[in-house]
Amino acid sequence: MSKHTAGIHHITAFVRNAQETVDFYSGVLGLRLVKKTINFDAPEVYHLYFGDEKGSPGTIITFFPWAHSRQGRVGAGQVGITTYVVPVGAMAFWKERLERFDIQVTEATRFGEQLLQFEDKDGLKLEIVEREQGPQSEWSFGGVPAGKAIKGFGGALLYSAAPEKTATLLEQVMGLTKEGENGGYVRFRATGDLGNVIDVNTTLVANGIGGAGTVHHIAWRAKDDADHTQWREHVLQNGFQATPIIDRQYFNAIYFREAGGILFEIATDPPGFARDEAPDSLGEKLMLPEWFEPRRADIEANLDPIEVRVLEGDRS
Numbered sequence: 602m603s604k605h606t607a608g609i610h611h612i613t614a615f616v617r618n619a620q621e622t623v624d625f626y627s628g629v630l631g632l633r634l635v636k637k638t639i640n641f642d643a644p645e646v647y648h649l650y651f652g653d654e655k656g657s658p659g660t661i662i663t664f665f666p667w668a669h670s671r672q673g674r675v676g677a678g679q680v681g682i683t684t685y686v687v688p689v690g691a692m693a694f695w696k697e698r699l700e701r702f703d704i705q706v707t708e709a710t711r712f713g714e715q716l717l718q719f720e721d722k723d724g725l726k727l728e729i730v731e732r733e734q735g736p737q738s739e740w741s742f743g744g745v746p747a748g749k750a751i752k753g754f755g756g757a758l759l760y761s762a763a764p765e766k767t768a769t770l771l772e773q774v775m776g777l778t779k780e781g782e783n784g785g786y787v788r789f790r791a792t793g794d795l796g797n798v799i800d801v802n803t804t805l806v807a808n809g810i811g812g813a814g815t816v817h818h819i820a821w822r823a824k825d826d827a828d829h830t831q832w833r834e835h836v837l838q839n840g841f842q843a844t845p846i847i848d849r850q851y852f853n854a855i856y857f858r859e860a861g862g863i864l865f866e867i868a869t870d871p872p873g874f875a876r877d878e879a880p881d882s883l884g885e886k887l888m889l890p891e892w893f894e895p896r897r898a899d900i901e902a903n904l905d906p907i908e909v910r911v912l913e914g915d916r917s
Contacts, residue, residue: 604835605776609754609796610820610868611661612683616723617813619647619666619907625721626651628912629702631745634884635874640665644893645903653753654740656874658822659795660753673812675726677762678862680816681802682726686755689731694749702914712783724814730755735795744915756798757819761861764803770859771799774839820866829853832867850890
C-alpha cells in the first residue's frame with residue numbers, strides 16, 4: 602500500500618497559562634481561537650485550538666495549559682521548531698510587530714529561505730517564513746490585517762534521536778518527497794500547500810524533556826474516515842504500533858511513536874470545528890463532548906476564565 606499525506610494537520614504543545622497563551626497566539630500572532638474545550642483525558646485542563654478563520658487543517662496549533670507544568674526542554678524526540686508561513690512581502694511587518702511586543706527575534710536562513718525565529722512565553726520555538734504557496738488568510742484581528750496575516754503552517758523542523766530512520770519514515774511511510782540536504786538538514790515536501798515542508802535536523806541534540814514550551818505531538822492529514830482506516834493499516838504494516846482510532850470530536854485520530862522518538866498522530870480533515878458551533882462564533886463558548894456535559898458546572902468552575910482581547914500595543 603502506498604500512502605501520501607497532504608502535510609501537517611495540527612501541532613499540539615504544552616504551556617502554563619491559558620490567558621497568556623490566548624494573548625500571544627491571538628493577540629500578537631493574530632490567529633483565531635477556533636475552539637475552547639478541554640483535554641478529554643484530563644478535563645481539569647483546557648484544550649485550546651488556534652488557526653485560520655475556519656480552523657482549517659494545516660493551520661491549527663493546539664495547547665494544553667497547565668499552571669503546574671514543569672519547564673520542558675526542546676530536544677531530540679520532538680518537533681524542534683514550528684514554522685508559520687506569511688505572504689511574500691510581509692516579513693518586515695512581522696519583524697516590527699514582534700519587536701514592538703518585546704519579543705526577541707533572530708534572523709536565520711535554511712535552504713535559502715529567510716526566517717524570523719522567536720519563542721512564545723513558555724519557550725516554544727517558532728519561526729516565520731514568506732512563501733507564495735497557500736491561500737491567503739481571511740482573518741484579521743487586533744493589529745494584524747488579513748493581507749499580512751499568518752496563512753497557516755509552513756511546516757516544522759524535527760529533532761530526531763535517529764535522523765536517518767525518521768527521514769526514511771517520512772519518505773517511505775508518510776509519502777513525502779525528499780528535496781535535498783543542506784547545512785545539516787534534510788528537506789521533505791508533502792502534497793498540500795500548507796504544513797507541507799518538513800526539515801529533519803541530521804545533527805544529534807540532547808534528548809528533549811516534555812513540559813511547558815515543548816511540542817507533545819505532530820499530526821498529519823488523512824482525507825476522510827476511509828482514508829484514515831487505510832492509514833492505520835499502513836502504519837501497522839510498516840512495523841509501528843498504532844493506537845485504535847480515537848474520536849476527538851473534530852477529527853478522528855491514531856497515534857504512534859516513530860523511531861526517532863517523535864509522537865506522530867494521523868487525523869482526519871473532517872468533521873472540523875463547525876460541527877458544534879456556528880462558523881461565525883467559533884471559540885466563544887466552552888464546548889464539551891456529550892459525555893462531559895453532565896459535569897459542565899464543575900468543569901467550568903475549575904477553569905480560569907479567558908478572553909480573546911486586543912492588546913494594549915494595538916490600542917494606541
